[in-house]
Amino acid sequence: MRGLFIVLEGIDGAGVSTQARIAAEWLERAGRVVVKTAEPTEGPIGSLIRQALRGEVKVGMRALALLFAADRVEHYYKLILPSLEAGRDVVCERYLLSSYAYQSLHVDINWIRAINSQVGRPDLTILLDIDPRIAIERKLRQQRGRLELFEKLDVLSQVRARYLELAREEGCIIVDSSPPIEAVSREIVKAIASIL
Numbered sequence: 001m002r003g004l005f006i007v008l009e010g011i012d013g014a015g016v017s018t019q020a021r022i023a024a025e026w027l028e029r030a031g032r033v034v035v036k037t038a039e040p041t042e043g044p045i046g047s048l049i050r051q052a053l054r055g056e057v058k059v060g061m062r063a064l065a066l067l068f069a070a071d072r073v074e075h076y077y078k079l080i081l082p083s084l085e086a087g088r089d090v091v092c093e094r095y096l097l098s099s100y101a102y103q104s105l106h107v108d109i110n111w112i113r114a115i116n117s118q119v120g121r122p123d124l125t126i127l128l129d130i131d132p133r134i135a136i137e138r139k140l141r142q143q144r145g146r147l148e149l150f151e152k153l154d155v156l157s158q159v160r161a162r163y164l165e166l167a168r169e170e171g172c173i174i175v176d177s178s179p180p181i182e183a184v185s186r187e188i189v190k191a192i193a194s195i196l
């Protein structure tokens with residue numbers, strides 16, 4: 001039987017990594033085999049993206065959108081699809097909705113959809129929603145004052161609004177990520193359990 005493809009999304013500092021780890025551990029305890037992964041990936045294209053996010057290489061916004069899409073194609077066909085076909089569940093931090101929400105600030109969303117049309121859709125996307133002010137504070141603490149390309153209050157406020165709009169359009173589950181970690185993960189587990 002094919003595995004489940006679950007994606008966690010949210011603005012920088014929403015707690016996506018923490019909650020993805022907890023969700024994967026919960027699935028494992030439920031007896032499932034889980035592949036935990038993230039975008040940007042650790043592959044060659046993902047590494048280039050991270051350099052651009054840190055401002056170490058200069059890449060224009062259209063090219064960056066293409067890099068995210070290219071990284072995703074590699075990720076999907078080399079890791080995600082084979083894992084699902086082998087019956088493993090895949091828990092992925094960020095996927096299509098990240099490109100729709102972030103890259104559409106600078107680039108036409110129809111083109112973003114077009115360049116991302118070759119990859120499979122998740123079975124479930126969960127959006128962790130949080131006030132960007134809380135998110136920025138978390139990022140400042142975690143990264144000792146260093147912020148990346150999109151980690152600015154005005155940018156994250158716009159990304160949050162787009163995420164909420166997209167999540168409604170695409171039928172994603174929206175979870176309030178401001179309560180303590182355990183309370184948030186209970187909501188996430190409920191959403192996952194409902195599709196198991």
Ligand code: TYD
Nearest residue numbers: 012039040053068094095098099102103150
């Ligand atoms: P992030 O999950 O914050 O990685 P890390 O925790 O290692 O810093 O992701 C990096 C950034 O990339 C984040 O600001 C969101 C952005 N991003 C996009 O703009 N488009 C995309 O398609 C993806 C996957 C990420």
